[in-house]
Amino acid sequence: MIELFSIFLLAFVFDFIIGDPHFRYHPVSLLGNYADKIEILCRSIFGDSFISGMFCSIIIIFTSMLLACALVYIGFYINYYTGIIISSICLYITIAPHSLISHASAIEKELRKKNFDQARKKVAMIVSRDTDALDKQGIIRSCIESLSENIIDGVTSALFFAVLGYIIAGPIGLAAGAFFLRSANTLDAMFGYKNERYIRFGTFPARLDDILHYIPARLTVLAVFTAALLGKMRAVNAVKCAINDHDKHPSPNSAWGMAAFAGALGVRLGGPTQYKNVLKNYPYWGIKIETLDVEHISKAKTLVILTSFSFTIIILALSSLVILV
Secondary structure: OHHHHHHHHHHHHHHHHHOOOOOOOOHHHHHHHHHHHHHHHHHHHHOOOHHHHHHHHHHHHHHHHHHHHHHHHHHHHHOHHHHHHHHHHHHHHHOOHHHHHHHHHHHHHHHHOOOHHHHHHHHHOOOOOOOOOOOHHHHHHHHHHHHHHHHHHHHHHHHHHHHHHHHHHHHHHHHHHHHHHHHHHHHHHHHOOOOOOOOOOOHHHHHHHHHHHHHHHHHHHHHHHHHHHHOOOOHHHHHHHHHHHOOOOOOOOHHHHHHHHHHHHOOOEEEEEEOOOOEEEEEEEOOOOOOOOHHHHHHHHHHHHHHHHHHHHHHHHHHHHHHHO
């Protein structure tokens, strides 16, 4: 367990110090470029069918896992400590708590200066909705919803599959598990659209992503509960809202995090949301105890940090029980 804890600790240290640098050769960027090429290959053989998207996804995911295994194996071949460091780097690449907080801080900064146009531009970087007409509360709501949804995609699910991989095959398995989740999540972001081009091709990666986040999303509620206790927020309300409102969203997983955050903060999220040419009438989730304000972004950032910490402790404790058994 000391080994697993050390890898997790190093990964979070790397994320805290380096964050998520945006450059051409970032692994996720390289994965996207590779996926584009495999998509072209699979479409040339199988067309735009479900089978085409399935083979494309399997090839990309298997390749990314193989790469992670090879890198860690080479590290351990050099020496034990190099292997541990490379394992932690592989995990660091797949998590993004620093990035979530940085984006939210940029939005919060513009709102505090009452520079709403710049705040809308900052929000547009992290959400797909139309941000041009958002008022102050709309900007805050969008920011918090992005934080609470993406903590599952960008933190807890990666940690879950990293631990699962570690239980199966040690540090090599940890790297493979983290890359497995991140590549599947990236493919859903690239192909999981219900438009003419991807309605069939993107079905497999979209459904796979739903399945993979199923357990982590629900475990995240427990982490939010713990985080709310530590942060002196509304812990019981977080669980109540998650249970009552998790099904008020098209995604089977997203609203678990969003409803839990809404409950912990004592605000109401969701509701009608304007996209490019479509108004989607989402139900509301959460109970409106407080009116959305800039301070709620600050509290949501604290909740991200504490939830990441709490989930790590929970998942390490569960893995200890599994290993002992």
